Amino acid sequence: MTSISSRRLAKELMEIKNDGCPVGINLVQADDFSIWLFTIEVMGESLYQNEQFTLQFRFDQQYPISSPAVQFVVTEGRQAPVHPHVYSNGHICASILGNEWSPVLSVIAVCVTLQSMLASCKEKQRPVDNDRYVKHAPENPKKTRFHYDGEV
Amino acid sequence: MSSDYEFSDNEGDYYDSDEMMDFQNDDQDEDDMEMDDYNDDFKISTGSKRKSYEVDHTSLSQTSVEKSMKDDVDHICGILGVEPAAAALLLRHQGWNKELLIERYMDDPAKVLVDSGAAVQEPARDSTSIRTHSVDKFAAGPSSRRATRSSSKLLSSLTSPTRSSAQKYISSPTASASKSRKDAKSSEEPESFVCPICFDDSLELKQIALDCGHSACSGCWNAYTISKIRDEGEHCIRCMTEGCAIVAPDDFVHNILVSDAAPDSDTTENLVAWTRFQEILVRNFVSSNPKLKFCPYPGCTNTVSCPSAASKSVLTSMVPIVSCGAKGIPGSVKDKNAASSASSSGSSNSFYDKEHVFCFGCPIESDHRPVVCGVARLWLKKCEDDSETANWIKSNTKECSKCQSTIEKNGGCNHMTCKKCKYEFCWVCMGPWTEHGTAWYSCNRYDEKGGVEARDAQSRSRASLERYLHYYNRWANHEQSAKLSVELYAKTEKKMEDMQITSELTWIEVQFMKKAVEEVEKCRMTLKWTYAMAYYLARGNEKDLFEDNQRDLEKAVEDLSELLESPIETENIPMLRQKVTDKTVYVQKRNEIVLEDTATGFQDGRWRWNVSVDGFEEPLEEVRVD
Numbered sequence: 001m002t003s004i005s006s007r008r009l010a011k012e013l014m015e016i017k018n019d020g021c022p023v024g025i026n027l028v029q030a031d032d033f034s035i036w037l038f039t040i041e042v043m044g045e046s047l048y049q050n051e052q053f054t055l056q057f058r059f060d061q062q063y064p065i066s067s068p069a070v071q072f073v074v075t076e077g078r079q080a081p082v083h084p085h086v087y088s089n090g091h092i093c094a095s096i097l098g099n100e101w102s103p104v105l106s107v108i109a110v111c112v113t114l115q116s117m118l119a120s121c122k123e124k125q126r127p128v129d130n131d132r133y134v135k136h137a138p139e140n141p142k143k144t145r146f147h148y149d150g151e152v
Numbered sequence: 153m154s155s156d157y158e159f160s161d162n163e164g165d166y167y168d169s170d171e172m173m174d175f176q177n178d179d180q181d182e183d184d185m186e187m188d189d190y191n192d193d194f195k196i197s198t199g200s201k202r203k204s205y206e207v208d209h210t211s212l213s214q215t216s217v218e219k220s221m222k223d224d225v226d227h228i229c230g231i232l233g234v235e236p237a238a239a240a241l242l243l244r245h246q247g248w249n250k251e252l253l254i255e256r257y258m259d260d261p262a263k264v265l266v267d268s269g270a271a272v273q274e275p276a277r278d279s280t281s282i283r284t285h286s287v288d289k290f291a292a293g294p295s296s297r298r299a300t301r302s303s304s305k306l307l308s309s310l311t312s313p314t315r316s317s318a319q320k321y322i323s324s325p326t327a328s329a330s331k332s333r334k335d336a337k338s339s340e341e342p343e344s345f346v347c348p349i350c351f352d353d354s355l356e357l358k359q360i361a362l363d364c365g366h367s368a369c370s371g372c373w374n375a376y377t378i379s380k381i382r383d384e385g386e387h388c389i390r391c392m393t394e395g396c397a398i399v400a401p402d403d404f405v406h407n408i409l410v411s412d413a414a415p416d417s418d419t420t421e422n423l424v425a426w427t428r429f430q431e432i433l434v435r436n437f438v439s440s441n442p443k444l445k446f447c448p449y450p451g452c453t454n455t456v457s458c459p460s461a462a463s464k465s466v467l468t469s470m471v472p473i474v475s476c477g478a479k480g481i482p483g484s485v486k487d488k489n490a491a492s493s494a495s496s497s498g499s500s501n502s503f504y505d506k507e508h509v510f511c512f513g514c515p516i517e518s519d520h521r522p523v524v525c526g527v528a529r530l531w532l533k534k535c536e537d538d539s540e541t542a543n544w545i546k547s548n549t550k551e552c553s554k555c556q557s558t559i560e561k562n563g564g565c566n567h568m569t570c571k572k573c574k575y576e577f578c579w580v581c582m583g584p585w586t587e588h589g590t591a592w593y594s595c596n597r598y599d600e601k602g603g604v605e606a607r608d609a610q611s612r613s614r615a616s617l618e619r620y621l622h623y624y625n626r627w628a629n630h631e632q633s634a635k636l637s638v639e640l641y642a643k644t645e646k647k648m649e650d651m652q653i654t655s656e657l658t659w660i661e662v663q664f665m666k667k668a669v670e671e672v673e674k675c676r677m678t679l680k681w682t683y684a685m686a687y688y689l690a691r692g693n694e695k696d697l698f699e700d701n702q703r704d705l706e707k708a709v710e711d712l713s714e715l716l717e718s719p720i721e722t723e724n725i726p727m728l729r730q731k732v733t734d735k736t737v738y739v740q741k742r743n744e745i746v747l748e749d750t751a752t753g754f755q756d757g758r759w760r761w762n763v764s765v766d767g768f769e770e771p772l773e774e775v776r777v778d
Contacts, residue, residue, distance in 0.1 A: 004350040004375065011351035064349055065375045066383075102394035103349045103368075103376060133562060144562055 005063045009033045012107055025111045034059055037073070038111055042118045054078050055114065056090075057107055058140070067101035069142045070110055082124040085117065089134045091141040093127065098146055203744075205521055205751035207470060209458035209512065211477035217434050217444070217455050224250060232257050237401035238270040244387065244433075245269070248440040269390060269399030272364050347372055349392065358414070362400055366393035370414040377408050378425045387432045405429055447476035448517050449508045454478050458512045467525045468767035469754045472512035479507050519677055522750030523685040526765045531684035535624065553577060623687040630680035633713075637673045640716075644669045647720060654722045657729075664729055668716055668736045675709045675743045682746065690760040690771055694753070701749060705742040712739050 013030055021027060021038070028037040036057040042048040054073035060066060072080035072090035080090040087093070096105060096113055127133070138144060202208065212220075221240075228239040231254055245268030246253040257264045265271035346353040347369035361367040368376075372392070377400070380386045389400040400408075409426040413419070431453060438444040438455050442462040447454045454476035461472035510517045514525035516532070523531070551558055554575035559568065561579055568585075569576050576585040648662040682702045689695040712735040720728065753759050764770050 004352075004371065007352065008350050062375075062379060065372070065379045096394075100394070103372065103392045104366075104394050128565070129561075136562065146562075 004065075005059065005061050006033045008064055009059060016108065021108065022112055022115075024115060025108070028054065036107065038107075040111060040115055040118075042115060044119070046119045047121055047124050048081055048118050051081065053081050055111065057110075064103040064105075067097050067142065068107065068110070069140050070097050070114075071141050081118055082126060083118060083121050084123070084125055084127055087127055087130050087133055087137065089137055091133075091137060091144065093146045095146075097141070203748065203751075204755065205471065205747040207458060207472045207474065207512070208460055209456050209472070209474040211475070212444075212455045212457055214431070214434055214453040214455070217438060218430070221433070221437050224248060228253065232261075234265075234270075237403060238265065240402060241268045241270040241399050244436060248437055266397070269388065269397050270401075272398060345369075349376075360408070362391050362398045362404065364391050364393070364396050364398040366391050366396055366398075368392055370408070370412070371416060373408050374414045374417045374422070377405060378421060381425045381429050381432065385428075385432055387429065387436050402433070445474075445510075445512050447478065447508050448510050448515070449476070449478070450481055452476060452478050452508055454508070456512060461512045464513075465767060467513045468765075469524075469757070471521045471524055471751070471754075473509060473519045473521055474512045475510075476508045481506075520681050520684075521678060522747050523681045524754060524765075526767060527688050527761065528681065528684060530688060530763065530765065531627075534620070535627070550579070620687065623683045627680055627683040630676045630683070634673055634676050634680065637669070640669055640673075641666075644716065651720060651725060654720075655725045657725065661729075664733050664736070665716070668712060668732050671736050671739055671743075672709055672713055672716065675705060675739055678743055678746055679706055679709065682750075685750070688761045688763055688765070690762045692760065694758060694760065698750070698753075701742075701746045705739070705746050708735065708739045708742045711735060 010033075016027055016030075024041040024043045026039045028039055030036040036059075038055045038057070039052055040055050041052050056071055056073050058069040060069075071092060072078075072086060074080050074088070074090045080086050080088060085093045092114065094114065094117065096102075096110065133144075224243060225236050225239045228234070228243060228250060229236050232239065232242075234242065242253055242257070242264060243250070245264075246256070253264070262271070266273050344353060345357060345359050345367070347357060347359075347367075349368045349372040352369055352371070358370040359367045360370050360373050376392055377389055380389045389405060390396065391398045391400075406426065407413075409422045409429070413422050434453070434455070435446055438446045443459045444455050444457050447456065456474045456476050458472055458474055460466065461470065466472075509519050511520055511525060511528075514520075514529055516525070516528055520528040550561075552570040552573060552575055554577075555570060555573035557570060557572045559570065561568065567576065568579050578585055644665050648659075648665050651657060651662045651665070652659055679702065682698070682705075686695065686699060686702065689698060712732070715728070715732055715735060718728075750759075759768075760771065761768055762771050
């Protein structure tokens, strides 16, 4: 399993370095195969103009069979975007990070999906149960069992 | 429990017959009763002489359940003319409801096949012709193959129901379903298959795909399948490609894990996963059939069939306590107990080989006779409400209004989908989601009444706390005694050994002690639940009679317990033996009376409650206890 996970990540990293990231997404840190950091911006007209967020990916040995743990970084002056599917601790309620994860998806595919999730946002607000969730949330968002509705 | 006998080896049977003779010698009057007991009580599938508090049931092994699954699959194959693999997927998707499946399939075969993951979704534009002429299309051959979303899906565009959905090893390069931008071009050359999951491109790589044609290497399929089975307990293993709904048929899973597993995969892990997969399939079948229930004991794979308790409505008139026939818990538990008991006797094992007794009608994993499931559940819930955990559960979870699974919401929106029964409802008002339309943020259906009722109930429970404690303490006492039974068994065994040494009684002759201990434990179980029942019984003559029976049983049990605990003096052994034997028979009879009378009462609808219980008449206002 180790080999699959690191081979796959090595390959993804190589592609990023050769082809570059899509517009608005930048690789910040990928020193090893356990944590990667990206910055993400929403291009064009949106509620998040001129805002930049940091996205953290954590991979386990089962990647890509199991999904990476993805969340927005909320330390060092960094904020999570105010969005109905993003909790103030950076956790994201998105089906592709949970039950709809497919091993065919990649790190870049996740970034792009989240970027478009932000871009299509119509109203800046926190999820309804934000306070209660943040108070009890596990450290790793993968430990949370989200229920998804069709609008993610 | 006394039913140890049924499954014991020859040695055990020998005790039985000897003991029966013993009783005949001791007391002729008790003989009939004893005979009854052996004919009825110790049998798993009870015959015509079934008592009013027993229920007919049969135990099925995993193999026989698999056989009835196969029968259903064959049945569907015969009627719908599909391959067994597809039939299995269709049945699983329809919850093994054959009639519903046949009906839906007749309406729209293509849709049913696609929904169940047995066939690939056809492109919309030619859907009509394919749905109605799927067989012609199959016969038409390659000319009917059309380019779908990507050229790679060509291979699978044949979705004729007669086609096997077994796995295909794809050698043709055009079949590569790689989504990778870079690999798209390289798939022109036959040699360079790159697995889209692990990006391995070595030549030995084995390419595997389901009917949809989305290939991956055998190693990735293996890892993915194992993770689905082991981590998620999933029987429905879909294609790895995002959005692809094709489900892997059983023989595909078998190939991936066993017969054609990736060379570098762990054979033991593969076999464990395959065994688990088969068990998951059986569990899925069993849970879809109300006449079946999987044995809840850890490590047990038996299923009990109890058709007479299949509907919820009968649970007000009977207590379907069943046994799967197996005993003990595989692995360490038994061994640990056997080791910790001071006894060196080999027969001690039978003390710890508890039979797998459980209730068919509710999740209680023990014999809760004489009280019916609804009342037993009420009582347990009430007892639990006093603990912190239960308080937490109460304040943080809700039950699915369809299948009663406990659900915790820890994120996301109010649109809930029950993981077990797939019922969609609103977290706020618990009503079906279909009534909500798209307004998923704010539910204006919330009913103030619920909050008011909760507050009322709280103040009432405070007022009746004292009454509750009266019943609870007695309940807990019997529960505690039952828990100590392991110690009591060990102690009794020691006494039996001593007795053997000090008197001229043989090992077989001192078995009366063991029998008495078993009887006491059994009756304590009955007594325990009678307190739950009495707590909820409405005041009146019926309750008085019930409590009289309860008192008689309790008195008899305490007397017998005391006898068992009393020190043994050598000269008194014959007398003690006589006393214990008589008491045991008496206790047995009293227990019988309580169980019989209560069971008959349920059949006649004689019992009235002081609270509202599912399926029973509402309590009259004046008997309500406040």
